[in-house]
Amino acid sequence: MSESLERMLAAYRAVHDGSVLNSSAIERRITASPAVRPASKRLPALLVAALALMLGGAALAATGVAESVVRDWLQGSPSEGPARNVVSPPVVVPRAAVALPGTETSQFTTPSEDPSTHTLEHAAIEEVRPSEPERSRNRGEPRDDAPKPSHAPLVEHSEAALDPSQLAMYRRGLELTGAGRHSAALAVWDRYLERYPSGPLHLEVRFNRAQGLAMVGRFADAERALLPFAQGRYGRYRSGQAAALLHDVRERARR
């Protein structure tokens, strides 16, 4: 094998090292799963769960309870209902606003499907369909590092949710960054987070701010800002990039 290919393979091994995987989190997911029970015991349990869901769903639909619970939850009232079982908060990546500033389209997307819809009922259903990785992550016991369930209103992720001043502020931050004015951009990000701490763009702004802090050499602050992403506090949103950046920031800080 040629020397350059060898170097490439060595680089590949170093970059895609299995040690970056959170092995203890995987172990928790594995041991928390009901799949460890033998099939003979699992099948009746699944049937019972499915029957309970069917009967429960019919009863709830008949009394109108399900609708009111869901609506309460959507409107943000501190219901004891579905929110209790939510394993991670809604994570929204406003793709159009981030990737294509200036366009009129509004394509909001999530890294996986909206995790706020992952309830225990989903987990029971997904037992039958174990091959989908985005869903299998949320099976079993909620992760220890998952944020506490939020009772905040579920954001309507449409263009209406992004008011023009937020978008203007976001674009200004990007422009300043593009022009290399990182301190000014940081001021914009800070102002955004002060005004809209849970606005639709707050995650992206927090990530941009973390990168900005790295750019101006505030490595300790950058590390603090990146840690929640890397540790999965916002689900998987930018967690891989944050971990890589965190590594770089720490390296740079050591020099």
Add this chain to the structure above:
Amino acid sequence: MSSIAFEPELVASEPDHIQGVRNGEGKALAALYREHQACLCSFAARLLADPVAAEDLVHDVFMILPRVIHRYDQRASLKAFLLGIASRRALHHLRTARRRRGLLERFAQLSPYRNVATPEDHASQRRLADSLTAALDRLSFEHRVVFTLCDIEELSSDEVSEALGVPAGTVRSRLFTARHKVRALLAKAGAL
């Protein structure tokens, strides 16, 4: 001074854990996971080049294990058996990983932070790895699995044959083709 004596009957071996998994014992599954996670995490991370998808794959393997453990006849190593499960389950995860890479790449082209705070040596290593990832993404699934196991994980063709359940000759032939394609793709991209 007191000495600590290990009681042999309390130290479970791999066959005990395998039997435990057959009986549906979570502790036995966890023990097998701890024993084999390093090798599986490494393979998954390198096959998929995406830590999130890799974690999902490893999780998947151990979720499936209790259902398929009856097929394990203990003639081959358990490591090979687990790698075989991972290889067969990886296609779906690879598609997810490829999609995510595509999205990230599109974002990176538009991001003002393309060259953010990255030490030069690390950036160069990342560039080399990215070139290889792009080439591997163009390989067929079978070729990618064999290339990853043989050339990246450095397993022998016999070990790979055992894991994948295909003849060693097939492994060697797939490896030959995979290497040829990887070289051609890298040369075309100007990375070699």
